Structures are given as C-alpha cells and as structure tokens.
Amino acid sequence: MIRIIAGFFKSRHLKTGKDRTIRPTQDRVKETMFSILGDIEGQRVVDLFAGTGNLGFEAISRGAVHCTFVEINRQSIEIIQSNAAELSVLEQIDILDMDAIRFLKSSEGADIYFADPPYRFPKLEQLFDSFLQLPEGTTVVLEAEKELAIPSSIQSKLTSRRIIGETSLNFMRV
Structure with a gap:
C-alpha cells in the first residue's frame, strides 16, 4: 500500500491493486515534487x-480544490473510485476513462498537470506537443525515467x- 504523506489526509493509505505494471510515485519523489511546487x-x-x-x-490532501483523473485502465479507474470514496472526496474529483493525449487536446485547463506515463512511453513526443497547447502559465510536472531526453521544443519551458x-x-511552465 501507498500512503498520503502530508496535509489533511496525512498517513492515510491508498489501495493499489495487484497490477504490477502500475508504479505509484514513491514517498521521496512525492516529497521533492510537492516541496518544489510549494503551496497548492x-x-x-x-x-x-x-x-x-x-x-x-x-494534491487534494494538500489543499487542491479539484482533481481530474485521466486513466484508461479499467482496474485503475476502479481503484481511484474506491480511494476517493474511502477519503470522502467524490465531490472534488472527476475520473475520465480516456487517453491522456486525447484529453490534453480538449482540456479546458487546470493550474497543475501531473504526468507519470509508463517508462519508455511510445507517444512521448506527442505528449510534449500536447503540453505546449495548454494555456499559458500552466504548470506541468512530468515524472519519468532519469535518462529522459527533453526535446528542444520544450527546453525553454523547463x-x-x-x-x-x-x-x-x-x-x-507553459
């Protein structure tokens, strides 16, 4: 099981399921991520x-008012629904069963986008292009393998x- 590390739900555990291809973000990585983001x-x-x-x-535990979860794996969607019910935050979330790149093309905007695609994601170039279409001032946090090469088109946004x-x-910051 994984846990929430700070905020209103600090130390609460989240269900993870049995799918070993899903790699939840480790506590140390989350601590660094949210430390850099600051107050959300x-x-x-x-x-x-x-x-x-x-x-x-x-993010919700740390004060975000709403989260849209975008996922295409049916088991993962069920886990998100279960975790949201357990935390009593169903009114603060939307869960969309759709491809992340397709979602980004139609997204009306948010303040922060978290992206943790599978390692060696085959559509990474399309994902970066989609980030560039988001409203100006949007923050994107991409979690990836350390060898990830950032394309020149996005270097200035890093x-x-x-x-x-x-x-x-x-x-x-796009």
Missing part, C-alpha cells in the same frame, strides 16, 4: 496516467529538473 491550496489539478490516483489524492534514484522530475 485552491488549485485545480489533473492527474494524467493516474494509476492509483496517488498524485491527485496527495523550470526545474530533479533526479531521485532512477526517476526524473521535470517541472515546466
């Missing part, structure tokens, strides 16, 4: 490739990059 109270967030909903629920073990956290 009142923000609207999107958790792309949501998996268990770990990042979105952490505000911070941290390596934690085998993981890179890439912060962008």
